[in-house]
Amino acid sequence: MEVALEDNNLMEKVLPPDEQEIDVELEAKEKKYLRGEGANLESVKDKKLKTQLASREKLYGKSAKAAAKIEKWLLPASAGYLETDGLEKTWRIKQTDIAKEVDLLSSRNQYDIVLPDFGPYNLDFTASGRHMLAGGRKGHLALVDMMNMNLIKEIHVRETVRDVAFLHNDQFFAAAQKKYSYIYARDGTEIHCLKERGPVARLRFLKNHFLLASVNKIGQLHYQDVTYGDMVASIRTGKGRTDVMEVNPYNGVVALGHSGGTVTMWKPTSQAPLVQMQCHPGPVSAVAFHPNGHLMATSGKERKVKIWDLRKFEEVQTIHGFHAKTLSFSQKGLLAAGTGSFVQILGDSSGGGYSRYMSHPMVKGYQVEKVMFRPYEDVLGIGHSMGWSSVLIPGSGEPNFDSWVANPFETSKQRREKEVHLLLDKLPPETIMLDPSKIGAMRPSRRKEKPTRGEIEAEKEVAIEAAKSVEMKKKTKGRNKPSKRTKKKKELVENAKKTFPELEEKNIAGKKRRIGEDAAAELPTSLKRFARKN
Amino acid sequence: MRIKTISRSVDEFTRERSQDLQRVFHNFDPSLRPMEKAVEYQRALTAAKLEKIFARPFVGAMDGHRDGISCMAKNPNYLKGIFSASMDGDIRLWDIATRRTVCQFPGHQGAVRGLTVSTDGNVLVSCGTDCNVRLWSVPRPSLEDSDLSSEKSTEPSAVYTCKNALLAVDHQFEGDLFATAGAQLDIWNHNRSQPVQSFTSGSHSVISVRFNPGEPDILATSSGDNHISIYDIRMSSAARKILMRTKTNSIAWNPMEPMNFTAANEDGNCYSFDGRKNEEAKCVHKDHVSAVMDIDFSPTGREFVTGSYDRSVRIFPYNGGHSREIYHTKRMQRVFCVKYSSDATYVISGSDDTNLRLWKAKASEQLGVILPREQKKHEYNEAVKNRYKHLPEIKRIVRHRHLPKPIYKAKAESRAMNDAKRRKDERRKAHSAPGTVVTESHRTRRIIKEVE
Numbered sequence: 001m002e003v004a005l006e007d008n009n010l011m012e013k014v015l016p017p018d019e020q021e022i023d024v025e026l027e028a029k030e031k032k033y034l035r036g037e038g039a040n041l042e043s044v045k046d047k048k049l050k051t052q053l054a055s056r057e058k059l060y061g062k063s064a065k066a067a068a069k070i071e072k073w074l075l076p077a078s079a080g081y082l083e084t085d086g087l088e089k090t091w092r093i094k095q096t097d098i099a100k101e102v103d104l105l106s107s108r109n110q111y112d113i114v115l116p117d118f119g120p121y122n123l124d125f126t127a128s129g130r131h132m133l134a135g136g137r138k139g140h141l142a143l144v145d146m147m148n149m150n151l152i153k154e155i156h157v158r159e160t161v162r163d164v165a166f167l168h169n170d171q172f173f174a175a176a177q178k179k180y181s182y183i184y185a186r187d188g189t190e191i192h193c194l195k196e197r198g199p200v201a202r203l204r205f206l207k208n209h210f211l212l213a214s215v216n217k218i219g220q221l222h223y224q225d226v227t228y229g230d231m232v233a234s235i236r237t238g239k240g241r242t243d244v245m246e247v248n249p250y251n252g253v254v255a256l257g258h259s260g261g262t263v264t265m266w267k268p269t270s271q272a273p274l275v276q277m278q279c280h281p282g283p284v285s286a287v288a289f290h291p292n293g294h295l296m297a298t299s300g301k302e303r304k305v306k307i308w309d310l311r312k313f314e315e316v317q318t319i320h321g322f323h324a325k326t327l328s329f330s331q332k333g334l335l336a337a338g339t340g341s342f343v344q345i346l347g348d349s350s351g352g353g354y355s356r357y358m359s360h361p362m363v364k365g366y367q368v369e370k371v372m373f374r375p376y377e378d379v380l381g382i383g384h385s386m387g388w389s390s391v392l393i394p395g396s397g398e399p400n401f402d403s404w405v406a407n408p409f410e411t412s413k414q415r416r417e418k419e420v421h422l423l424l425d426k427l428p429p430e431t432i433m434l435d436p437s438k439i440g441a442m443r444p445s446r447r448k449e450k451p452t453r454g455e456i457e458a459e460k461e462v463a464i465e466a467a468k469s470v471e472m473k474k475k476t477k478g479r480n481k482p483s484k485r486t487k488k489k490k491e492l493v494e495n496a497k498k499t500f501p502e503l504e505e506k507n508i509a510g511k512k513r514r515i516g517e518d519a520a521a522e523l524p525t526s527l528k529r530f531a532r533k534n
Numbered sequence: 535m536r537i538k539t540i541s542r543s544v545d546e547f548t549r550e551r552s553q554d555l556q557r558v559f560h561n562f563d564p565s566l567r568p569m570e571k572a573v574e575y576q577r578a579l580t581a582a583k584l585e586k587i588f589a590r591p592f593v594g595a596m597d598g599h600r601d602g603i604s605c606m607a608k609n610p611n612y613l614k615g616i617f618s619a620s621m622d623g624d625i626r627l628w629d630i631a632t633r634r635t636v637c638q639f640p641g642h643q644g645a646v647r648g649l650t651v652s653t654d655g656n657v658l659v660s661c662g663t664d665c666n667v668r669l670w671s672v673p674r675p676s677l678e679d680s681d682l683s684s685e686k687s688t689e690p691s692a693v694y695t696c697k698n699a700l701l702a703v704d705h706q707f708e709g710d711l712f713a714t715a716g717a718q719l720d721i722w723n724h725n726r727s728q729p730v731q732s733f734t735s736g737s738h739s740v741i742s743v744r745f746n747p748g749e750p751d752i753l754a755t756s757s758g759d760n761h762i763s764i765y766d767i768r769m770s771s772a773a774r775k776i777l778m779r780t781k782t783n784s785i786a787w788n789p790m791e792p793m794n795f796t797a798a799n800e801d802g803n804c805y806s807f808d809g810r811k812n813e814e815a816k817c818v819h820k821d822h823v824s825a826v827m828d829i830d831f832s833p834t835g836r837e838f839v840t841g842s843y844d845r846s847v848r849i850f851p852y853n854g855g856h857s858r859e860i861y862h863t864k865r866m867q868r869v870f871c872v873k874y875s876s877d878a879t880y881v882i883s884g885s886d887d888t889n890l891r892l893w894k895a896k897a898s899e900q901l902g903v904i905l906p907r908e909q910k911k912h913e914y915n916e917a918v919k920n921r922y923k924h925l926p927e928i929k930r931i932v933r934h935r936h937l938p939k940p941i942y943k944a945k946a947e948s949r950a951m952n953d954a955k956r957r958k959d960e961r962r963k964a965h966s967a968p969g970t971v972v973t974e975s976h977r978t979r980r981i982i983k984e985v986e
Contacts, residue, residue: 032563032564033562033564035564048853067562070560070562071561071562071563075561076546076559077540077542078538079540080537080538080539080540081536081537081538082535082536082537083535083536083537084535084536085535085536088535093535097535098537101535101537102537102539102541103539103541105541105542105543106539106540106541147544208568208569208572208573249568250568250569251568251569252568252569291565291568292565293568331565376540377540378539378540392539394537394538394539397540398561398563398566399540400559400561401559401561401566402559402560402561402562402563402566403557403558403559403560404558405561405566405567406566407559408542408547409544409547409548411556414556424577424580425573425576425577426576427569427572427573427576428576431569431572436568436569436571436572437571439571439572439575440571440572440574440575440922440925442924442925
């Protein structure tokens with residue numbers, strides 16, 4: 001009996017090779033679920049707290065293991081792929097070839113919708129990928145259910161539509177029209193007219209915060225909370241008109257690409273940009289963010305597409321040869337770039353950077369306006385001047401959805417419940433920051449941080465503008481003299497300036513120093529030793 | 535060329551019949567959930583606010599006594615009933631669900647000082663300042679007696695007289711002995727009219743007595759000369775004695791860790807001791823402003839409730855320093871006795887204003903039948919709130935309690951005094967030779983010495 005037990009022990013120590021592989025695989029997956037390093041408990045002196053934290057860390061380890069196992073064994077679907085053997089290259093494979101090899105359900109996702117009359121089309125998908133909104137430049141808005149290819153509603157607004165965006169679900173959408181932007185309900189009725197923003201060039205919706213962000217023709221950035229309609233922030237970027245605006249889904253930061261080649265990142269609570277990066281020597285034509293929040297792709301008119309690492313703000317890769325009018329990242333990290341009538345899809349080959357994966361050349365007359373990957377499907381939507389198309393890109397979508405995050409098979413009851421839960425979880429605009437993992441962490445105790453000089457100056461300008469735009473009461477009985485009015489206005493502006501004393505002090509101190517130096521320079525050389533040294 | 539694309543068939547992902555449950559799919563990948571930490575923080579904030587919205591701890595008051603309530607007793611066998619006795623000799627059995635008196639036990643001439651029930655729930659023992667110990671047989675509750683208007687009264691089954699006034703009584707667990715405290719500590723048997731055993735110690739009277747739930751022969755007493763004594767009734771004298779600076783009004787043993795007991799002291803603190811090691815207290819529970827009159831442990835052993843002379847009832851965790859909850863009302867005057875109900879849901883306080891008050895132990899708890907989904911949601915809210923409860927915004931909401939003005943002012947004053955004292959001690963220590971000035975820890979500060 002004892003001998004048999006010993007044998008068993010020996011057997012357990014030497015695992016068969018395939019189980020070892022599985023272990024290594026599971027460990028790699030576990031890392032993803034652990035979400036960073038464990039806490040360092042050496043420095044904790046309180047014994048009770050230390051044991052509590054140690055047991056907590058153990059629980060995290062267990063839950064990460066369980067999640068890794070579920071991912072390996074229990075997920076219903078697996079990702080798509082396209083593999084070639086021998087000399088065949090993936091980017092030479094045409095959509096017609098793919099159509100022959102793929103099953104019926106997927107081949108229904110390849111189509112071209114030709115609507116030549118209404119101009120280049122902009123697209124937007126809901127978070128679950130079920131509904132699509134197409135907006136033609138000449139005023140055609142169409143809401144389509146992609147599962148059944150059902151046209152839910154189409155309206156013609158008879159003026160230019162520059163951009164379209166869904167709000168939190170398919171019940172509401174916004175369109176940026178000629179003079180103002182409008183919010184429509186699902187059945188096409190106009191609900192709101194957003195006059196404050198002016199003529200909008202780009203509209204984007206921040207899902208977690210329920211903020212509708214837009215950049216208008218003057219270059220002003222507006223954030224509006226759509227739950228109660230308050231304009232949370234209107235920021236003068238000071239960099240002129242721009243058409244390029246994207247939202248980073250990882251942290252809710254809005255990136256604008258300017259004609260000077262800079263990309264600036266904004267949050268609603270500050271008047272100055274968070275980051276300014278000089279990306280290209282010429283104007284930036286498109287920006288896109290990877291869903292993990294670490295990569296950003298920008299393209300400039302000098303025919304280069306650059307990939308940036310957002311943690312270090314460094315360039316990772318440059319792709320030469322074409323300038324992309326529109327860029328889009330898929331859920332699995334594929335990058336689609338559209339130029340002219342040619343759409344190229346680049347893939348991240350393990351560690352080697354982005355290289356050509358697939359391409360889709362279209363007829364010369366079809367000028368690409370927007371490319372966007374459909375969530376949870378291996379489909380790329382292309383909006384162009386003759387309508388819109390949809391092509392199959394294997395391996396671009398996330399195969400397994402989570403019903404509580406985004407459910408393409410949602411019933412109306414589930415949609416209503418989800419709306420309520422989304423509203424309960426709505427984040428305040430202060431949570432938008434470059435590094436969202438700092439929320440809920442303890443800040444090292446420091447004295448109250450002073451805002452930077454740039455921020456103070458921007459706020460001062462806003463205050464001065466507000467003071468100037470105050471409407472003066474028209475006085476009667478001879479008290480309404482123009483000299484008195486101008487005096488009063490000047491007083492208000494002075495008061496607004498006074499609330500920023502730090503800047504004033506520095507200016508005065510600077511002036512004094514300069515005066516001192518000038519005076520010292522005027523003295524003859526023999527008297528210079530008596531000059532006041534400060 | 536090998537190719538595969540995602541294709542989902544509608545049948546796999548939707549339900550077959552409308553009677554089926556909807557199908558739900560999980561993917562725990564963090565990349566599908568951007569800003570998950572911020573969302574969790576937002577949920578914690580909402581959970582903290584909801585907890586405050588639903589915090590209605592006062593359930594009801596039981597009105598009937600004509601004088602202040604001096605003591606209460608729980609029936610170990612019957613969850614719904616509680617006995618209470620007042621300063622004019624009136625003993626009543628209450629039905630907590632209907633908040634009415636079921637039965638009265640008249641007979642005592644003066645104040646009733648102690649009440650206890652035997653472990654099988656049949657015998658009620660009461661003692662008072664009229665030097666009597668009375669044994670009553672507890673009427674069985676039956677379903678036919680739902681007539682609320684009838685208040686029965688019974689005769690005592692036995693009356694034993696002593697020489698001196700009696701101050702407390704407690705019954706042994708799983709036995710038929712009970713102990714009375716007065717001028718001396720006496721151990722009685724149900725059937726004998728004289729005490730079976732007596733312990734004398736010094737000239738001061740014994741104020742309170744409590745039997746250990748784990749060891750049926752061990753009991754703890756507190757006396758008027760600031761001692762806490764632990765007796766074993768098989769021995770002839772005290773097993774352990776602790777001398778403190780102020781007297782202890784009441785003692786309670788932890789039902790889950792029977793070697794530990796907590797003493798409610800006259801200086802407003804509760805001291806948790808390990809019965810085996812008495813040089814220092816295991817924990818000092820500070821929050822009351824005035825003398826703590828009574829203490830009772832929850833059956834889970836994780837928290838205890840105290841009632842104090844400063845008109846408030848507080849609930850403390852068993853290993854923590856500060857109270858997690860305070861209950862007070864304008865109408866509730868000095869609280870003389872508290873009990874934690876045997877299902878750990880309610881707290882009953884008896885006070886000077888002749889009322890027994892019923893409170894919820896967890897102020898925002900939803901009573902009644904809770905569906906499993908609701909239960910999961912409550913647990914989730916609790917867990918997410920506990921994860922972020924040290925952050926300032928949430929801490930402010932979770933910690934916030936309204937205090938009556940006298941308690942608020944008294945606490946502010948004591949805080950200022952303690953701060954000043956601590957600062958001065960620190961400076962004295964900093965300016966003297968290292969080692970000459972020794973700071974005493976809170977756990978030993980109020981203990982003078984351990985005897986034996």
